[in-house]
Amino acid sequence: MPEVDVRLERVTKRFGEVVAVDDLSLDIAEGEFFSLLGPSGCGKTTTLRMIGGFEDPTMGTVYLGGRDVTDLPPYRRDVNTVFQSYALFPHLNVFENVAFGLRRRKVPKDEIATRVREAMRLVDLEGFEERRPAQMSGGQQQRVALARALVNRPKVLLLDEPLGALDLKLRKQMQLELKRIQQEVGITFIYVTHDQEEAMTMSNRIAVMRHGRIEQLGEPEAVYENPATEFVAGFLGASNLLEGEVKETNGSGLATVLLTAGPSVRLPVDRLPAGATGRVKVGVRPEKVSIAPEGEAGPADRNTVTGRVTMSTYIGVSHQFKVQTAGGAELTVYVQNLGAERSPAQGESVVLTWKPEHTFAVEPQEDLTSEEDEG
């Protein structure tokens, strides 16, 4: 069991009336790549700033490496931050930017030179030492910000949407690079993002936040395959959610849910929200659903829904279908483009099937705004 490196204990932060972080507790293990994921305004940055020491919690305690640091200012905490805006010092060249923390800690001159060089090599920026930040591209500035933090060999590195300002291609590349660097240096990374794909690509664990609270915490796969709430289901990737009512939970480990839109579906009992008996929303990820022309009945052990194709979109690697069921619900289906099968056309009647194990259920959440719904 690795050491707990960062612990938040019942931390709350209020700005006047606004509750930015609401009674949040969290343990992050040493060497972990941990992501805080959630929509804008859910309290990610505030949480990170409390770990860094830039905000004082209204309530609760922050521990770093087992020590209570709640009352320590940022300059006395063994963490470093990569800011979203990079916050490079414009009046200093790259070398002095990277050396800033070492100079404050009175590290000997020749050691500074060695460690800066090392850090520059780590982020692949050798030879840029004399440049001013303004003379570099966004991606390069991002690397300087990373080097400036890593060169201090902190216990924990905090990253606040560090790739937010980069274009998509550079972003994908930096995601892999960040992951590589994290594995190379072995430092705990706490990574803030609103991009679910980014969080899933890089993290060991993800905390999905909403309204200053953690809705679900777990490994990317667990959070994706078995979302705990309707919000999480909607925020992480596309999902089909169908209203229904729990009918029976039989001995074989499968529960039956009668959908409002028609047939009943089965799912593992342990996928039901704890204590759920009445109304639930049943979900399945679009890529888990098979689509076939009507009449081609699938195996009996699969969940089956019939409907009509309302939209068929070709997006290269896959086909995307929207299917309207007889009961009026709409499902999205992704079919990998293997080039083998004839794909159903718009208006065609189809059968959708998927495995019970790929089904999950969540309690309906009344207060979801449409903005939060889109991951």
Added chain:
Amino acid sequence: MSAVATAAPPPVERVRRRRWTSFILPVFTGAMIFYLASPVFLMVLYGFNDLAGERQVARFTCCTLVWWRQMFELPDLNRALRTSLTVAFPSAIAATALGTFIGLVLGRYRFSGRAVLNFVIFLAIAIPEIVLGSALLSMYVQVNEMRPFGATVPLGYTSILLSHISFSIAFVAITVRARVQGLDRTLENAAQDLFATPAVAFWRVTLPLILPGVVAGFLLAFVLSLDDFVITNFVNGQTDTFPTWVFGTSKIGVPPQVNVWGTVLFLAGVLTAGVSLAQAYRRRTGRAA
């Protein structure tokens, strides 16, 4: 592909036509420069006026260097210049220190008296000098009469210095405030994140970044002090600065040395402006490279 390209006719060359309206701006600019700069040219020119007497006359006779050679030959003028400089330096320094502090506070913090302070700064700039001058004079007279805590403000060097500091502070404060408002606060967060105490963060990050504003404020305060006539004329007692002395002599005729000194001050101004422009240019091109 290439076969098609070579077969195509060459692109048509376009002749750029100049409409008469495109001459408006250059002509207007030239006229403005002439209008604004001609008094300065005249001043420079009359520093070389080869006249018979010791007082400036309207007739220009070319040319002599005698006034340049004799620029230090008028003891009263020397004294006035020395007073001007010994006021301008300390008053600019004091105003820069106090104004920078106010500018930092105004640009940085939200506090309850902020709107009031902003308004006072605005007033200090907007208030007519003639009003400020007479108000300052009556205040000094009052102080000298009532002697609070035994303090007096002798009319002369002390009263001039205090007045100059007080009207310069506001100008420094707004120059620094503008700079502070343009400052990214996360830079200070970043400095503290990298183990700098607030004092070190100020010294290593904040101050260097607002320095152009501080320097501009200092130069402004210095020039305002050198140049001030209206307020100084109220509070100066028997002491003359360069402007009050020149004004005094203008009744009987200005000695040509005044034009010489005017030229010197003008060149100093041009030099300062040139240096700061060059620096700004270096910064900009440094960024673009």
